[in-house]
Amino acid sequence: MNKLLLPLLLIFSTSLFAQEADSLFNKQNFNVDNIRVTKEDLAATIYLPDTTANAFYIFENGFSRIDDDSDFHLFTDYEAKIKILNKEGYDEASIVIPLYKGSSKSEKIHDLKAFTSYLDGSSIRSTALSQSKIFTEEDEKYDYIKFTFPDVQPGAVLVYSYTKETPYTFNFNTWWFQKEIPKAYSRYRTEIPANYDYNIIKRGELQLDQNDAEVKKKCFYAGQSQNAGDCIVTTYAMKEIPAFIEEEYLTSKYNYISRIEYELKQITMLDGYERKYTKEWKDVDKEFRTDKNIGRQLRKDRLVNELLPAEIASQDNNLDKAKAIYNFVRDHYKWNEEYGLFDKMNLKDLLEDHTGNVSSLNVLLHNFYNNEGYKVYPVISATRNQGFPKKIIPVLSDFNYLFVLLDNDGKEYMLDATDEFLEFGQLPFRALNQYGRKLDFDNESSWIDINPEGYSQIAYRDSLIVNKDGSSITKSKQNLVGYHASAARKKIERDTDKENLLKALNTVRDSYDLIDLTYEGEEDTDENLSLTYEIKNPSQKVGNKVYLNPFTFLFWKENPFKLEKRKYPIDFGYKDVYSSSILIKIPANLDIKEIPSQQVIGIPNNAAKIQFTAQKIDTENIFVNLRVVFSQAMYASEYYPYLKEFMDKLVTIQTQSIIVLQEKNI
Template identity: 75%
Template sequence: MNKLLLPLLLVFSISIFAQEEDHQFNQQNFNVGSTRVTKEDLYANTYLPDTTANAFYIYESGYSEIEDGREFNLFTNYEAKIKILNKEGYDEANITIPLYKGGSDKEKIHDLKATTYYLEGSTLKSTVLSESKIFTEENDKYEYIKFTFPDVKPGSVLVYSYQIETPYLFNFHTWWFQDDIPKAYSRYETEIPANYEYNIVKTGELELDQNDADIKKNCFYGGQSQNAGDCLTTIYAMQEIPAFIEEDYLTSKYNYISRIEYELKQITMLDGYERKYTKEWKDVDREFKTDKGIGKQLKKDRLVDELLPVDIASQDNDLDKAKAIYSFVRDNYKWNGNYGIFDEMNIKDLLDEHTGNISSVNVLLHNFYNNAGYTVYPVISATRNAGFPKKIIPVLSDFNYLFVLLEIDGKEYMLDATDEFVKFGQLPFRALNQYGRKLDFDTESSWIDIAPEEFSKVAYRDSLFVQEDGTSIVKSSQSFDGYHASSARRKISEASEDEQILKGLNFVRDSYQLIDLSYENEDDTSKELLVNYELKNISQKINDRIYLNPFTFVFWKENPFKLEERKYPIDFGYKDIYSSSILVEVPENYEIIEMPKQEMFALPNGAAKIQYITQKADDNHLFVRLRVIFSEAMYPSGYYPYLKEFMDKLVNIQNQSVIVLKEKIDNLAEN
């Protein structure tokens, strides 16, 4: 996903919008070259690249440079022009500008201006934002500048601009090409002194329409007595930028939303001294090893001496003992709900209070294994919603999670003792975020993949007994394994009534009424969770016919994929298998005159499959089997149209399958 930009390598130059009046955009004459509002901007009532848009950016630009000769702060000038197409787009008139607050200094905003342009008849009108309508809110880390454009109505064009001044040069300024509404054109320019070296990274699948870099001579003065230095100038631009719309089966939008990010690598001082800001992983390993947090706590093996029960401690160091240690820690030391790996942690406090954050609980698990003589490593990572940690350079703020990697007989087990519903060797779903960093202080740390090898499974085994009056009784035996089991166990523990469990675990048809519910192994994560139902269905009889959908339980009620196009992967987190086996028994005096057709469907390369089989056993029994296999945990965005069709097939099979029963002629004659 990430593409490292080498701005010093000038690949090509595209001249975009050299003259703002002479351009057409998708046959619409918007002024995409500046914030000047034109008649075409105001008269437009749709946006052709996305006719569903309620608002969009006609134009957006930014320019960042480091002030020379004084405090060397970073200044960014921003301006934007937004078109409101209808009332549903009014939210875009609410603007929030975050300003970071550090220890002794903070970011500042200058020259904030905002104007609403609109038409009254054919007359152009405008309303300028009053300073009294600009508000400030703040928390520990940020001050938020907020305002709402005045006199907004459908067709309005909103123009605003400001300058941000910041002393924090490490991240320079992130330029977000994508937003939750489309953009016709977005452009970002920078002027960076040559002695400031940044790693510049482009994220997202959208391609740049302009990617220019050049050297500007004598642009930067380090002081009154210094000669002028050179600067690197860059221009990045995109046009026809689609809105980023979050859909199901996404880790974090920040992994994929298109943007340009900067991280300060080093500054070369005037005397030639190189001041490094970005470290290498070997430097981080060394710091971790001596750190009073993780490094120090990982060495506190003696604190766990004699804490294990004798029946566990006396076992040989095999897999059974490892599982027993895992269960002991998970059952006796609880997670307090806090993340973070650099927050203050203290194993002694955890042992006293029996509760702590993610890091402390799993460091304790590590120490139990290490004390017992197992080969074990801590792994730092990030939760799914936090985004992927950067691999190229160490950015420790990217990490908020820690778990354990245990090696036994040549096999590796990823362990996290903070979730009572996952089994040994299974990380909580929140931790399935592609990869993590295994900390090995004796040799060298390395990246490891976080990808469950086993399939998670849901299996329904139903017996459907059809009555002469058109009602039916369903007995369903269901099994859940892997991540489906951990999710189901959590729902069972949180539910207070059987109906909540039924609707929490399954998509069940509204026409069914619950008669009985029982389950097994709800507290034993080493076994499959078993759930048994008995339900009754209302009558589906019309005249001498009974119409029946054999699927009491469906895997999906509707297709979760609804976008025309999706520019980011589909991430399920794990591979899974769904199966439904149904035996339909019809009354003796009825015959089966219509049944669903069999279907087979597969994604390219067999990445997912649907097998749907209907088979008549005898005059009164029908077998229905549906098996769905997702062979990958994550699918590239190119699979999206195929997955969309795949899910349409699956939903239609379960929602539209119909068995038709007809009363036998002899029976009708007798009546």
């Protein structure tokens, strides 16, 4: 029995409780022990750990167990106490409880109760939710229990509780420590029979303040004998939990929201019989080989016989031919903007209609390469907004994408035929989700990292001619490489209006007049994309001085990082270089009085760097250079305060670097 107990223990370190005196919410004397509402709960007007909060959980508690008297259904008792601080927090008074309904069995809810408490002078008043105000809405998969608390007002405390019953024990019950508002305290207890073997996984970067497990003897009867089995009783708790707020440069929030997840591996009956629920990757590999949608389609090389033009098929198997095959598939077969890995996929339909989903197009690309004798593998993965696939246990619903890994003379290329604006060896931005599973049916599948090679770049080379009246003309030659080029090509394809394109492709200072815009390389993804602008800037003359900002084009107009703290990585998707070189021509009637100072700014480990210089070449010319390098595609959350300050300084350089020119005394 002890062997059955061990897998139920969480495999991560336990943090000790911080001392009570150091806890801000305890200084406010909230009741974080239960759902009883106190005057201290009601009197609070602010939540000190997050003074921007409009509402927060004072207390949240859950308890899940499998009931041996109810067909071994899973029951979860839930209770919560929410403080409303102001009118902006009223959204938290509307509650939605989803209940999954399968083909034969559905989840149920029992004993739903809710009430609103508020202060009436020095007395506590409460208004209970009427059962007639509880509604049910439904769709194909779920019933949604909905209600809104009565008498909501600033300062009120909302309390509700219920018991959920589910026949679906595979995923047990996910406990979400983090939500869109902060929590002072959240606790989750489970009582799991020892013969139920779950993988228990903690997600997110927040650490547990409590992680306890103990054995409860003779707690569970499986119905096969009079002998009762043991249970593992666990308690997980966190306090002062920050709200999860989505910010730019994030994949899926579900990768990082702090929670506890369960996946049932097997049940060992008390007579020793084992029922397995979770497969291993070797089992999945075998299924893929025979799967009618993936495995069989990958072997349909005969369908592409004689489809490849003779001028391509006749070439030697080198990189040039590989690029030609890629371009042929990309140009002749179009993506219908549908994902799906295990949905119906038929290469015959794709070849007839010339359109198909992601998997169809890339399986076709795979088969062309395979038929020509290249070493090529399918890779299953997930889009950025889908979340990371689980590595330990195969959960096939985690995957919604397939691309191709081509091995040419020992160098590997990740290929995707769904986007006509991509370069060879470039995956769509949506597919930059850190890793995928390479399927090798001759050997064994394995995980591979998805790391775009090299840097994507934006390079501005500007010539800025200042007129006597302080206005100026900027002639800008822009060179875009990598993901910046593919994104720009897509925008050019959608809208050829020059004014619209200027705004879509650049961040420009507020006042300007576009004179002209031309571009080249927009149709050839093997070439860099070049754009040429001519722009008139208004005069910044005040009295006898001209205040000139040399930057017509800004990399960022404002800092995208605004959170006080961010407990999840900053994921740009790829490494970046931005550069702006500006030669400024000064008219003869103006003297150069002031130029900005040089700045070199970096963050730890040289993970990002700014180099800014402004040089007076002679009485009529100034040279300004700004170079920004992000040498990592993803930064751990520990870098956030450094990146936030870094971006502040970058924005300041581009928006507040002023060259002062003064009229000469004649």
